[in-house]
Structure formats: structure tokens, C-alpha cells
Amino acid sequence: MSKAWPCPGCPTGGIGLGLICPVLLQVLVYDLLFGKGLKCGGRWKVLVLKHRARLQAELARLKVRKKVSCNDDLLTPTEGSIQASQVPRYVRVNTLKTCMDDVVDYFKRQGYSYLGRATRMEELSSLSGKQFLLDPHLQELLVFPPQTDFHENRLYVAGHIILQDKASCLPAFLLNPPSGSHVIDACAAPGNKTSHMAAVLKNKGQIFAFDLDPKRLATMSTLLMRAGATCYELANQDFLAVDPSDPKYSNVTDILLDPSCSGSGMVNRLPVEESAPSPARLRALAAFQRKALGHALRFPALQRLAYSTCSVYQEENEDVVRDVLQEHGAAFRLVNVLSDWPHRGLATFPGAECCLRACPTTTLTNGFFVAVLERQQESKDQGSSSSLPAEAEVDGGVERSQHGAETGLHMPCKKRRKKRRRVK
Ligand SMILES: C[S@@+](CC[C@H](N)C(=O)[O-])C[C@H]1O[C@@H](n2cnc3c(N)ncnc32)[C@H](O)[C@@H]1O
Numbered sequence: 001m002s003k004a005w006p007c008p009g010c011p012t013g014g015i016g017l018g019l020i021c022p023v024l025l026q027v028l029v030y031d032l033l034f035g036k037g038l039k040c041g042g043r044w045k046v047l048v049l050k051h052r053a054r055l056q057a058e059l060a061r062l063k064v065r066k067k068v069s070c071n072d073d074l075l076t077p078t079e080g081s082i083q084a085s086q087v088p089r090y091v092r093v094n095t096l097k098t099c100m101d102d103v104v105d106y107f108k109r110q111g112y113s114y115l116g117r118a119t120r121m122e123e124l125s126s127l128s129g130k131q132f133l134l135d136p137h138l139q140e141l142l143v144f145p146p147q148t149d150f151h152e153n154r155l156y157v158a159g160h161i162i163l164q165d166k167a168s169c170l171p172a173f174l175l176n177p178p179s180g181s182h183v184i185d186a187c188a189a190p191g192n193k194t195s196h197m198a199a200v201l202k203n204k205g206q207i208f209a210f211d212l213d214p215k216r217l218a219t220m221s222t223l224l225m226r227a228g229a230t231c232y233e234l235a236n237q238d239f240l241a242v243d244p245s246d247p248k249y250s251n252v253t254d255i256l257l258d259p260s261c262s263g264s265g266m267v268n269r270l271p272v273e274e275s276a277p278s279p280a281r282l283r284a285l286a287a288f289q290r291k292a293l294g295h296a297l298r299f300p301a302l303q304r305l306a307y308s309t310c311s312v313y314q315e316e317n318e319d320v321v322r323d324v325l326q327e328h329g330a331a332f333r334l335v336n337v338l339s340d341w342p343h344r345g346l347a348t349f350p351g352a353e354c355c356l357r358a359c360p361t362t363t364l365t366n367g368f369f370v371a372v373l374e375r376q377q378e379s380k381d382q383g384s385s386s387s388l389p390a391e392a393e394v395d396g397g398v399e400r401s402q403h404g405a406e407t408g409l410h411m412p413c414k415k416r417r418k419k420r421r422r423v424k
Contacts, residue, residue, distance in 0.1 A: 033059050086360050087267055088124055089148040090166045093140045095199045096228040098160040100140060106155060107132060107142075118143065121342070124364050137338065138169055140199075159226035164192045167265075167358040167368030171306040172196035174337050174372050177205070177254040184255045185209040185232075186239040186296060189216030191223050193256055198229035207232040208249065210239045240291060244298040253303045255296045259289050261309035261316050265367020267360055277313075286315045293324045297332060297373070304335075308370045312359070314346055317369040322349045325373070335372040345371070 028048045031038050033055060038045045048055075093103045104114055117134040118124055127133060127145040135141035143166075144150075155161045172193050177183050179202045185194045188209035197207055207229075211217050214236050224232060242249070262277045262285055277285070293307055309316050325332060334354040343362040345355030358368040 029055060085146055086125070086364065087165070087366065088127060088146050088364055089144040089150070090135070090164060090169070090365075091142040091144060091150065092138075092162040092164045092169055092196065093142065094160055094162050094195070094227055095140060096195075096203060097158070098155075100134075103142065103155065103161060112144075121364060135166060137341070138166065138173055141166060141169060159228060162192060162195060162227065164196070165366050165368075167363065167365035167370075168192060168310070169196060170356065170358070170368070170370045171256050171258060171308045172200050174370060175200075175254050175256055175304060175306040177201060177304075179204045181205045181253050182249070182251040182301075183207045184239075184242075184249070184252050184296070184299070186255060186257045186292060187211060187259045188234070189213055189220040191220035193258055194220070194232060195224055195227040195229050197256060198224070198227070198231055201231055203229065203231045205231055208235070208252070209233065210235050210237050210242060212236070212238055240295055242295075244295070244300065249299055249301075251301055252299050253301050255299065255302060255305045256308075257292055257296050257305060258308045259292045261285055261289065261311040262313060263310055264312045265310040265359065265369075267366050282313060282315050285311075286320055289316055289320045290323055293320060294327060297324065297328055303375050305332075305373045306370060307373065308368065310366060310368050312367040312369075314348060317357075317371075318346050318348045318352050318355065321345075321355065321371045321373075322352070330376055332373045333376055335374045337370075337372050345369070 024044065025048075028038060028044060032048060032052060038048060091103075093100050108114055112130045112132050115123070115127075115131055115133045118136045120136070123133060124135075124143050127143065129145065131145065133143045135143050142161075150156045150161065150163060153161070156163060173196070175183075175197070177197070177200060179200075181201060182205060183197060183201070185191075185197065185207055188194050189211035191209070194207055194209050201207070209220070209232050211220070211234075217234055217236055221234060224234075262282065264277070289309070293305075296302070296305055307321060311317060321334070325334070334351045336354040338356060341356050341363070343357045343359065345352040345357060347353055355369065355371040357363075358365045358370075360366070
């Protein structure tokens with residue numbers, strides 16, 4: 001029988017089972033079977049290696065018994081990992097570098113089979129193998145089965161496709177600034193939404209992008225370069241300290257505000273991040289979000305703003321929008337976007353259903369929230385305007401198409417305009 005070897009810091013008192021410290025034994029067996037092999041030397045390594053064949057055979061037997069082929073599948077799934085396994089792989093086609101037809105052709109040549117445009121969400125959840133679809137809501141978004149990995153794909157490396165969750169594509173898609181606009185991305189890094197907005201603008205106009213975190217800005221700079229975006233200016237600056245009366249921003253008509261949040265909607269969060277934020281943290285986040293939204297509405301030429309979070313909490317979503325709209329009186333109102341979107345804002349105040357929510361079960365995405373606010377046009381007859389949700393399509397003389405509202409998906413602008421006139 002082996003001697004007892006003292007092991008400092010061992011919870012068993014350093015002696016374990018009279019053979020070897022059990023905690024250390026677990027570490028050694030883990031390194032041998034799942035890690036990078038045994039790094040330590042000496043007699044403990046010799047002891048464990050003596051049993052290597054037997055340990056490996058036991059692991060193989062366990063996988064057969066559990067009917068799994070890889071080690072990761074032995075882990076007990078957490079709620080997050082179950083949800084992550086339901087969310088498809090979304091691929092945004094970067095129209096600054098390529099076009100939808102070329103990307104579809106490329107994947108077909110790679111052996112994928114293209115099923116055309118989906119009309120129902122169920123089609124997205126039943127994708128399997130090498131099938132892919134065009135998303136029913138976003139015309140530049142392809143949908144592949146969950147867990148499809150394109151991080152090594154040529155098109156991804158060249159910036160022709162962007163791996164971006166569908167929900168995270170909503171803010172730029174719904175803001176939809178006309179080409180040539182001046183836009184602020186208030187909390188911008190690492191920049192997927194900025195690159196999407198550059199694509200919406202067709203690289204014409206100006207995006208002023210701010211972020212407090214220099215490391216995230218450095219990543220963002222690389223990402224934007226890879227995406228071929230050119231119409232932007234990055235600033236390592238506190239958005240709350242940006243002066244709305246600075247002439248530099250006098251033509252800013254659109255703001256995308258995606259502030260720091262609890263991240264509670266992200267299905268791929270690490271287990272350590274999964275616990276709910278404390279009430280104090282939620283209050284602090286919501287206070288910042290309210291401040292940032294209130295600040296954004298002070299830009300004098302602002303017409304339209306998209307506020308978004310990847311949080312599931314009402315405190316960071318509907319409550320923030322309600323409080324700030326109340327503060328700003330009748331100057332701004334909510335726009336009723338994507339009327340066929342299945343998951344709406346919680347009905348906590350009149351008009352909250354104009355906001356969009358997203359989650360793995362209802363929209364097959366990460367948990368997300370978006371609200372689009374629009375400046376109220378002064379009514380010539382009445383002097384003040386209604387606080388009802390907006391449905392207008394024309395902003396300051398620049399026509400802005402509204403996505404999928406009321407009349408079904410992606411109807412050409414003219415048709416939508418006709419129908420809206422009829423509605424009015
Ligand atoms: C949710 S992330 C933004 C993600 C980004 N919109 C995207 O799509 O890639 C929030 C960002 O806000 C930044 N941030 C936090 N407080 C800020 C402030 N006062 N001014 C500017 N940026 C801020 C954080 O550094 C973080 O990068």
C-alpha cells in the first residue's frame with residue numbers, strides 16, 4: 001500500500017485516503033483525461049500514469065452508457081446551455097463587401113441546401129444538417145441550424161459575413177437611417193451594430209461612435225476595418241459628456257443607444273455570470289440607462305432613436321423608456337415597429353406593446369429588448385401632437401422606409417405608403 005503524502009491546503013487535512021490526497025487525485029485525473037496531460041512530475045504522476053489505460057477505458061465505457069460521443073456531452077446541461085442549443089446560427093450578409101446572391105451561391109457550393117425565405121418561425125427551428133434559410137423578418141440575414149460554427153469560414157474571416165444574433169440586428173434595421181445621415185452610436189463597442197449601421201447607410205454619411213472602454217474600442221476598430229466600414233469616427237469618450245449643442249453634432253438625426261446592461265438575456269453566458277443581478281446593481285444599471293436615454297434625446301436635430309438592451313428585466317427596459325418619455329413630455333413617442341413580431345413589450349404603460357422583446361422560445365434569439373422613439377411632428381392645426389404611437393414614414397423631408405409595419409414583411413415602400421394613407 002502507498003504511503004500517505006501530505007498535501008498542503010487539502011480539505012481532508014492533507015492525508016486523504018491514506019494513499020494520496022483525493023482533491024489532488026481529481027485534478028490529476030482531470031488533467032490526464034480532459035486536460036493537456038499531466039504536467040507535474042514525481043511519484044504522483046507515476047502513480048496516476050500506472051492506471052492510465054484503466055481510467056481511459058472507464059471514460060470510454062461511460063460515454064457508451066450515456067450514448068454520447070464527446071466529453072462535453074457528459075456535462076449536465078444548464079438552463080443556459082439548453083436555450084443556447086435552440087437558437088439558430090444567424091449570419092448577417094455584409095452588403096458593404098458582398099451581396100445575398102453571392103453568399104447563398106457560396107454556401108450551396110459548400111454543400112449546403114438553400115430552402116428559400118422562411119415564412120414562419122417554425123421553419124427556423126426545424127433546420128437541420130446543412131440546410132439554411134433566409135430569415136422571415138430581416139432581408140440580409142441567413143439562418144443555419146444551432147451550433148453551426150463559421151468562425152473559421154473564409155467569408156467570415158474576410159468580413160463578407162458577420163456572425164450576429166438576429167435580435168442584435170434589430171436596432172440598426174429598425175432605426176434604418178437614410179443613406180447620408182449623421183448618426184450617433186452612443187455605447188458602440190465592440191461594434192457589430194455600428195458595422196450594421198454602416199451597411200444600412202451604404203457607407204454614406206457619418207457615424208459618431210463612442211465607448212468608454214479602450215480595449216473594446218481596439219477590437220471594434222479591427223472589426224470595422226474587416227467589415228469594410230468607412231463612414232465612422234471612433235471616440236474613447238463618455239457619451240454622457242458629449243455636448244448635444246456642439247455644432248459637430250448639429251445634423252445628427254439618428255441615435256442608436258445600446259448601453260451597458262445586466263446581459264441577462266444572453267444564452268451563452270458563463271455559469272459564473274448566470275446568477276441574477278442584485279437589486280442594487282439593477283437600480284444602478286437602470287439609472288445609467290435612463291441618464292443615457294435622456295441625454296440622447298437632447299440632440300437638437302434628433303428624429304429617431306433605437307434603445308436596446310440584452311436584458312430580460314423590466315427595470316432596464318420598459319421602465320427606462322416609460323420614465324424618460326414621461327420626462328420629455330410630448331416631444332417624442334414610441335413607434336409601433338414590426339407589427340407581426342410575436343413578442344411585444346410588457347404592457348406596463350400605454351403604448352409599451354410598441355416595443356419588441358425577444359427570447360429563445362418565442363423568437364429563437366437571445367433575450368433582447370428594443371424600443372424605437374421618434375420626435376413628434378408639430379401639428380399645424382393643433383400646435384401640439386398626440387402621444388399615440390407614431391406611424392409616419394417621412395422624417396424632416398427625408399423618406400425613411402418602415403420595416404414590416406402593419407402590412408406584412410418587406411412590401412415595397414410605395415405599397416406600404418399607399419396602405420398607410422388608407423389606414424389614416
Ligand atoms: C452592450 S455594450 C454595447 C455593444 C455594442 N452596441 C455592439 O453591438 O457591439 C455596452 C457598451 O457601453 C460602453 N459604455 C458604458 N458606459 C458608457 C458611457 N458612459 N459612454 C460610452 N460608452 C459606455 C461599455 O464600455 C460597453 O462597450
